[in-house]
Amino acid sequence: MNTTDEHNEEPTVEKWVCQIMAAEGVIGVLGNLLVCYVILRVKFLHNMTNYLLVNLAVADMLVSLQVFLYYSTSDCPLIALAPVSHGVRDLYCRLLASRFLAWALSYASAYNLCVVTLERYIAIVHPLHYSRKLTTARMVTLVALMWVISFLISLPLLFTVEPSNDPNRICSVTIPHPLFSILLSICAFFVAYLFPLTLMSLAYYKMQVTLKRQATVLKLHHARAAACNLVIARQNLVSMLKTVLGALIVLWTMDYFAVLLCVQTTDKAQFSFCGSKVFRYIRIFANLLFNFNSVINPIIYEFKYKKFRQGLKVAFCSCSKRQGGNRDDIEMAPL
Template sequence: MSALNSTQQVFDDEEPTIGKWVCQLLAVEGVIGVLGNLLVCIVILRIKLLHNMTNYLLVNLAVADMLLCLQCIFNGLIFHQDCKIIDYVPKTFVGKVAFCRFLQSDILSWAFSYASAYNLCVVTLERYVALVHPLQYARKLTTTRMKILITLIWMMSFLFSLPYLFLFKPSNDPDLVCSEIEYQDNTFHVLLGVFVFFSSYLLPLTLMSWAYYKIQVTLKRQAKALNLQHARAAAYDLVIARQRLVSMLTIVLGALIILWTPTNITFLVCVHGAFRGQIPFCGSNGFKYFKAIAHVVFYFNSVINPIIYELKYKKFRQGLKLTFCCCHKSHGANTVDIALVPL
């Protein structure tokens, strides 16, 4: 996902007008993403109707997306030559090490990206268990297990991002802060590209696709069984719920494919210019424009996540009304928690 490289790197040797347009767009995108995901956290944490495991996972996902959007704003305003408002250059050796290893390398952006991807997987798998194995839900997904799983996801996200510590080092040139670490061959960059493509894109996408497939197969089988038993009302309700669920999951999967594929293919094929000699397109101006568009598109996934996962969710809409409309009367007399079925 080369979209997570700093915008300064993305637009080296590009026209300032193009760079300024893109970094401003990223800043706006980041602000919208922060506000949208913050709204999700406020609504779910404030409304008791939404206090359950499913919605706490959605809060965790929103936090990861919000941090990624904050990093997007930070990169645009600190690193990009056309838009930066702070021209900070560390003077000490320790300051240069911290700047190059943790900021210039974008390790935080990668960590938040991994956290977003795998928290999204947890939400999908949690709903899979709730819909496919509802009788086993309480036994399989205990509060303790989910806390451990969430902790492991955040730890794994930072662990997977560690290779980016070895991309830049403090420069010996007094006019430069960082310089790219030179390797004897491109093996490190090639392995890094393959690892990132598999761990941040292919693996979570495969897990979610498998969960979506199993949900659809199970719901179809249950609907058929209900029809055979002449339970028409129940079968009709199940078909409607299935259609709504499949519609939401299709949007989720489609958004992932559309918004993540360009950046992941770019990083895999043209990672850090390793193949510019073998693939002419990687060094062309057309590639720079394509990379810029992919950069914007990638972060947009964190912007639309609140829309896909929360605004398509019936109880969240009720919570949104309760949060911003004091005159709205709660219909929470029903004690049955239907939060596991997004309607």
């Protein structure tokens, strides 16, 4: 956020924003680090879906880390307390102030959630093709590709901000063309928001329909309890993942629509509202929601994912290790 407003109350607002954002960053790093630790530590959580959740947690953890670094050095006085060389200033401006890392890691978070959705979609809708289509090598390649694409499409941002020669400013903006911001905002809306969220919503709808049909068939044929429990477990897992997707939609929508509506928050914007103080506060609130998405997933796992709760007990309570370590993970079975 800019801190150049002439109103007296603005520095106080920015300080509070900085503290909240930095707190979100710390909580997000710790929460997603906990997810990685539990899944990697507990044996009955070692499967394809959970490894993909670890990858998603890594993306969210890095988003939270860059949020903490940006807001603790941009709006808080921490950067003034340490000697900063030209190289460090250049890295700060190129990676953080340009929002390159913020955009790239947000892309990675959305795309890695798409990979989790794809894995569950094939396991539920096309189970006979699961072992052939989703080999370990293919999934590793797909995950690596998602990370590479996320950073490649964010590369132009590296050249929009550079260290400032003004001693009173850290960075200066160097937009190559007036249309650059417009094209970037439209591209981000469709590539990082509308397209992946639409695909995932359709995939979860198809999964829900398939699971309901399977449950009906099993009930009519009086299937064994194990088969019914497998369908129920899959329904619970899909419900948890739909909650993750729903949280992403709710927390990201305001920010993406605000960016799309007002590409420039000045008197040159397409709407006069875009340069107002009210819109500035809307953007601050939208940013708070956007960054909170990287904090909320571990909370969702705790409340909606039974196996993760069991894993927490196994990882941190020695008395339950023997009991929890011998359980079969039927929730993640591909068939």
